[in-house]
Amino acid sequence: MDSAARAADPAHLDTSTGLDSRKMAFWTFIGSECLLFGSLIATYMAYKGASVTGPCPHTTLLWNGQQCPGILDIPLTSISTFDLLMSSLMMVLGLAAVQRGNQKRAAIWLGMTAFLGAIFLGFQSYEFTTFWHEGLTLQTNLFGTTFYTLTGFHGAHVFVGVIYMTVLAVLAWRGKLGPEKSLNVEIGGLYWHFVDVIWVVIFPLVYLIP
Amino acid sequence: MATTTATAAIPAPAVAQPKTGLWSWITTVDHKRIGILYFWTSLSFFLIAGLEALLVRTQLIRPDNHFLSANWYNQLFTMHAVTMIFLALMPLMAAFFNYVVPLQIGARDVAFPRLNALSYWIYLFGGLFLTIPIFLGKMPDGGWFNYANLSEPAFSPGLNIDFYVLGLQILGLSSIISSINFIVTIINMRAPGMRLMRMAPFTWMTLITAVMMATAMAVLTIALTELMFDRFFGAAFFDVSRGGDPVLWQHLFWIFGHPEVYILILPIFGIISEVIPTFSRKPLFGYNVVIFSGILIGWLGWGVWSHHMFAVGLGPIADSFFAVSTMLIAIPTGIKIFNWLATLWGGSIRFTTAMMFATAFIATFTIGGISGVMHAAAPADLQQTDTYFVVAHIHYVFFGGTVMGLFAGIYYWFPKMFGRFLDERLGQAHFWLTFIGMNITFFPMHFLGLLGMPRRTFTYADGLGFDTMNLIATLGSYLIGLATLILAYNVVRSARAGKRAPANPWGAAMLEWAMPSPPPEYNFATIPVVRSRMPLWEGSNVLAEGIPHGREMEDTEEVTFAGAKLGKVSYPDDENIMSADDLGIHLPPPSVLPILLALALSLFFASFLGSHWLSLAAVICVALLVFAFAFEPGHSGH
Numbered sequence: 029m030d031s032a033a034r035a036a037d038p039a040h041l042d043t044s045t046g047l048d049s050r051k052m053a054f055w056t057f058i059g060s061e062c063l064l065f066g067s068l069i070a071t072y073m074a075y076k077g078a079s080v081t082g083p084c085p086h087t088t089l090l091w092n093g094q095q096c097p098g099i100l101d102i103p104l105t106s107i108s109t110f111d112l113l114m115s116s117l118m119m120v121l122g123l124a125a126v127q128r129g130n131q132k133r134a135a136i137w138l139g140m141t142a143f144l145g146a147i148f149l150g151f152q153s154y155e156f157t158t159f160w161h162e163g164l165t166l167q168t169n170l171f172g173t174t175f176y177t178l179t180g181f182h183g184a185h186v187f188v189g190v191i192y193m194t195v196l197a198v199l200a201w202r203g204k205l206g207p208e209k210s211l212n213v214e215i216g217g218l219y220w221h222f223v224d225v226i227w228v229v230i231f232p233l234v235y236l237i238p
Numbered sequence: 239m240a241t242t243t244a245t246a247a248i249p250a251p252a253v254a255q256p257k258t259g260l261w262s263w264i265t266t267v268d269h270k271r272i273g274i275l276y277f278w279t280s281l282s283f284f285l286i287a288g289l290e291a292l293l294v295r296t297q298l299i300r301p302d303n304h305f306l307s308a309n310w311y312n313q314l315f316t317m318h319a320v321t322m323i324f325l326a327l328m329p330l331m332a333a334f335f336n337y338v339v340p341l342q343i344g345a346r347d348v349a350f351p352r353l354n355a356l357s358y359w360i361y362l363f364g365g366l367f368l369t370i371p372i373f374l375g376k377m378p379d380g381g382w383f384n385y386a387n388l389s390e391p392a393f394s395p396g397l398n399i400d401f402y403v404l405g406l407q408i409l410g411l412s413s414i415i416s417s418i419n420f421i422v423t424i425i426n427m428r429a430p431g432m433r434l435m436r437m438a439p440f441t442w443m444t445l446i447t448a449v450m451m452a453t454a455m456a457v458l459t460i461a462l463t464e465l466m467f468d469r470f471f472g473a474a475f476f477d478v479s480r481g482g483d484p485v486l487w488q489h490l491f492w493i494f495g496h497p498e499v500y501i502l503i504l505p506i507f508g509i510i511s512e513v514i515p516t517f518s519r520k521p522l523f524g525y526n527v528v529i530f531s532g533i534l535i536g537w538l539g540w541g542v543w544s545h546h547m548f549a550v551g552l553g554p555i556a557d558s559f560f561a562v563s564t565m566l567i568a569i570p571t572g573i574k575i576f577n578w579l580a581t582l583w584g585g586s587i588r589f590t591t592a593m594m595f596a597t598a599f600i601a602t603f604t605i606g607g608i609s610g611v612m613h614a615a616a617p618a619d620l621q622q623t624d625t626y627f628v629v630a631h632i633h634y635v636f637f638g639g640t641v642m643g644l645f646a647g648i649y650y651w652f653p654k655m656f657g658r659f660l661d662e663r664l665g666q667a668h669f670w671l672t673f674i675g676m677n678i679t680f681f682p683m684h685f686l687g688l689l690g691m692p693r694r695t696f697t698y699a700d701g702l703g704f705d706t707m708n709l710i711a712t713l714g715s716y717l718i719g720l721a722t723l724i725l726a727y728n729v730v731r732s733a734r735a736g737k738r739a740p741a742n743p744w745g746a747a748m749l750e751w752a753m754p755s756p757p758p759e760y761n762f763a764t765i766p767v768v769r770s771r772m773p774l775w776e777g778s779n780v781l782a783e784g785i786p787h788g789r790e791m792e793d794t795e796e797v798t799f800a801g802a803k804l805g806k807v808s809y810p811d812d813e814n815i816m817s818a819d820d821l822g823i824h825l826p827p828p829s830v831l832p833i834l835l836a837l838a839l840s841l842f843f844a845s846f847l848g849s850h851w852l853s854l855a856a857v858i859c860v861a862l863l864v865f866a867f868a869f870e871p872g873h874s875g876h
Contacts, residue, residue: 043426049349052426056418060452067460067490071475080481166473170481173473177464191861 054215058222065226068181069233072174079169083162086238099164101155102235108151109231112186115144116224119193119217126205126213135201138213141220142193145186152183175234182230185223192216265828267351268759272358273337274655279362280329281729286369287321288722290314295679295715298708301700311696312379313398317372319382320402323502324409325365327636330644331505332361335420335444337655341750341757342438344429344766349422351826352867357416359836364408367844371401378402381694383495383546384465386476386487391469397847403466404843410455410462411839417451420444429749431768435529438748438771439522442529443508446536447501453540454497461490470846485550492543500539502636503603504532506643507574510596513646514578516746517593518585521772524577531570538567548616549623557616564614571607575600590744591665595646598673602638606631609684624694627687633680645672648729653743657755658736664728671721678714682707747772760823827872835863 043049082090087098122137156176164172196216199205205213263271294315297306306314340348348354371377376397380389389399424445428437437445465487467473474480476487507528515522522528544552544560578600587593609631613619622628645668652660687693691704698704742751751774753761770776818825842856 044428044432045426047426049422049426053350053418053422056421056452060414060418060456063453063456064460067457067493071460071464071486071490074483074486075481078481078483080479166467166471168474170474173467173475173480173482177467177473 048211051211051215051218054218058218061222061226065181065229068174068178069229072178072234075170075174079171081169083159083164083168083171085171085175085234088238099159099162100235101158104151105155105231105235108148108155109227111144111151112148112224112227115141115148116221118144119220122196122200123210123213123217126200127207127210129207131200131203131205134205134213135197138193138197138200142190142197145190145193145220149183149186149190152179152186156180178230178234182223182226185226189220189223192219262828264833265830267347267355267826267829267832269336269340269348269351269354270655270757270759270761272354273333273335275358276329276333276336276361277655279358279365280326280333281726283321283325283365284327284330285722285726287318287326288719290318290321292715292719294318295712297696298698299712300709301698301702301705303697306696308696309379310375312694313375313377315694316379316381316402317368317377320368320378320406322636323382323498324406325361325368327502327640327644328413329361329365331447331502332357332416334440334505334509334647334651335416335448338651338750339420339441339444340423340427341654341753341761342441342748343424343427343432344749344762344768345423345427346761346765346823347826348419349427350419352829352832352870353415353419355829355832356836357412357419359833360408360412360415360839363836363840364405364412367408367840368401368405371398376401378405383488383491385491386465386468386484387478387482389465389469389487390476391472392477399465400469400847403462403469404846407459407462407466408840408843410459413451413455414459417448417455420448421452424448429762429765429768433768435526436768436771438508439511439525439528439532440505440508440748443504443511443532446532447504450497450501450504450536450539454494454501457490458494458498461487461494464490466846485547488547488550489543492546493540495546496543497536497539499635500535502640503643504536506599506640506647507532509643509647509650510578510599511574512746512748513592513596513650514581516650516744517588517590517596518582519588519745520581520585521747521775522577523580523583524573525771528574528577531573534570535567538563538570542567545614545616545619548619561614561616565611568607568611568614575604575607590649591660591662591669592646592649592744594666594669594673595642595649598669599639599642599646602634602642602673602676606634606636606638609634622687624692625687626683626691626693629693630680630683630687633676633683637676637680642672642676645669645725648725650744651750652729652732653739654750654755654757656733656736657739658732658734659739659743660732660736661728664724668721668724668728671717671724675714675717675721679711679718680714682711682714686711742774747775749773758818760818760821760825763821763823829870831863831867831870835860835867838863 043052045052077084077088079096080091082094082096083099084090084096085098085100088096090096118137118141122134122141125131125134125137159172164175166172166176193216196205196213263275266272266275293306294311297303297311299305336348336354340346374397378384378401379398380394380402384399384402388394389402424437424441464473464475468475468477474482476482476484478484511522511528542560542564544556545564548557548560578596582597589597609627613622613628613631649660649665652658686704686707689703691698691702698708739755741754743755744751749766749768750757752766766773838856838859842853842860845852845856
């Protein structure tokens with residue numbers, strides 16, 4: 029982008045708060061996303077234990093006194109949670125590398141972020157297919173409906189993030205992500221960390237608390 | 239000397255020529271043009287929604303009427319509300335947000351001009367998508383609140399509710415994008431010296447509204463997504479046979495729906511807080527209090543949603559909480575009303591049409607506010623729920639409040655937007671017919687409701703005592719219809735052939751009046767430095783030279799309608815307007831991507847009515863266009 033075009037872009041003008049407009053817009057977007065996930069999580073919590081038939085998240089009794097087998101695999105999901113948290117570490121290292129101007133290193137870290145995100149999605153696909161074989165679909169009961177919608181919504185956000193990070197990694201590899209562009213990576217990082225934080229909320233609420 | 243001949247060759251600064259042509263409108267990223275697009279589109283939908291209301295009223299003109307079938311009646315009252323709220327009133331406010339707010343804060347444009355265009359095009363396509371079912375006879379028919387489980391596939395198998403769910407998803411996207419844009423614009427794009435507590439009241443109310451939109455719309459998105467999953471993928475969210483709870487829909491919908499009520503009224507408070515000081519020639523009484531009570535309304539607006547659900551049976555504790563929180567909102571609202579009255583007090587009042595609508599607003603909105611407090615009392619509300627009393631209340635708030643306020647805004651800012659005045663004589667006719675018509679239409683509904691006439695029922699039996707008042711209400715609605723036709727004629731005619739307006743025709747105080755009408759594409763040739771809340775009323779010379787008084791206006795040429803050049807608004811001060819290039823101002827280049835991305839996003843939601851392959855294609859298009867959007871030269875990107 030040439031300097032005239034940069035000056036033309038209102039986002040690059042000096043702002044009233046000194047905070048870049050794109051960054052502020054992203055924080056606002058995250059605020060909106062909080063309500064989005066908040067509503068989904070509230071729905072999950074409101075329907076917790078309200079399923080008429082099995083399978084259930086944890087082994088419990090149904091309304092008619094029947095045993096409902098628990099379906100969640102907590103050790104497996106703990107591994108994928110650890111994987112997702114590590115991806116946030118990669119993101120931090122990637123941003124630091126961009127800010128230092130070390131683009132090849134940044135490309136590796138950002139690529140690792142995307143890769144760990146993809147592994148998380150792999151875990152989720154495995155989990156979904158296993159549950160599907162065990163008879164839990166979107167239509168089976170309220171647990172299936174709320175579980176697939178909530179975690180699927182989060183998975184879709186991770187998927188978008190993986191593409192986002194891959195693009196940033198490719199840009200860095202090609203040497204187009206100098207320190208002056210570090211804000212772009214910082215915004216990408218905001219997104220990635222936000223998606224992680226949401227999982228930090230979902231994981232205990234859905235998996236750990238019976 | 240050779241140098242003198244060289245200087246003579248330098249061309250004189252060119253007079254700015256406004257860009258014309260369809261393509262320039264399609265690719266525009268100028269907030270003023272987008273504002274004008276919002277203006278015309280929302281007015282068109284306003285006429286459609288009004289027509290739907292007239293059909294509903296005609297059905298109710300006499301008992302046992304069969305002008306409309308019950309099926310059509312359900313569709314029309316639903317579409318009346320949905321069209322008014324999502325396609326007419328909110329976008330008409332967006333027209334003013336777009337046109338006025340960047341001017342009021344002294345900015346050249348909004349923070350993200352292309353996202354702004356994107357919001358408009360998503361709104362347009364969402365609106366068109368919601369218009370399709372009118373021609374199929376399959377309009378949404380579950381009320382604008384679309385309660386589960388009536389809206390479940392088992393009870394509403396047709397396309398009707400599908401159009402509601404998908405159409406509102408598209409429109410919600412537009413609202414979220416534009417609200418984020420306006421939050422950033424107002425916080426970040428202010429001119430030097432424009433502190434937060436110096437901002438115009440309309441800008442302030444826009445900021446509060448934008449915050450509410452960004453958050454409330456997200457809740458609606460999830461409510462709609464859950465219903466969408468139920469309808470398209472057989473999920474169990476609101477399916478009672480699988481343990482689903484329809485009350486969850488009510489909670490999610492009203493957690494959105496009540497902030498939405500304030501989204502529809504706070505910008506009006508802003509408009510009134512501009513119009514009344516201007517035409518009273520007095521600063522707004524208690525500026526700080528007006529702003530903070532607006533913030534308080536926005537805050538409390540999140541904690542009152544269950545007063546829509548008193549009849550559900552949430553229990554005495556929940557009912558008491560929401561009754562008290564609802565009554566609390568009357569305090570900041572009442573404060574504002576007294577501030578406006580105190581602004582009028584001792585003022586040098588000019589009754590232009592804008593001012594007449596603004597003063598009438600205070601009265602009619604207060605009536606709606608008082609019946610609102612009546613609803614807040616949960617035991618009384620149990621009697622009023624689902625009767626015409628509620629219909630009377632919401633129409634005093636939305637028509638007596640929102641619509642009257644928007645009319646005030648139209649007469650007030652039209653000269654700025656089009657460089658021409660709206661005809662004041664037609665305006666007076668419009669005002670009186672509207673004011674009388676709305677009271678004749680909606681006041682009898684209070685009595686109808688207390689007599690027990692249920693709402694949303696397509697007819698009523700003879701001999702229940704409902705006949706006369708329904709007849710009166712329907713006749714009143716025809717008066718409103720006539721008034722609205724006058725407005726439509728006035729707007730279309732005056733945009734081409736109205737009296738020309740100078741920069742500050744009303745002698746107003748805010749920054750938007752510092753520029754020629756309409757402003758050049760770059761707004762301010764030099765970004766102003768702001769020293770007070772009322773930049774144009776600064777200093778003693780303003781008071782000494784006087785602000786235009788009475789109904790006299792700057793005299794310009796008389797243009798007849800027939801003799802007008804079609805579609806051209808000439809600039810009264812065009813010899814003073816230089817092009818952006820001559821001033822060295824770089825504006826973001828036009829872009830075709832917003833309309834394409836909006837089309838792809840709308841297609842994605844529409845594709846749920848078609849095949850999954852269409853959805854996949856739409857997703858790929860969206861992804862590619864987001865890429866192009868992010869890397870488009872001349873705009874912010876990665």
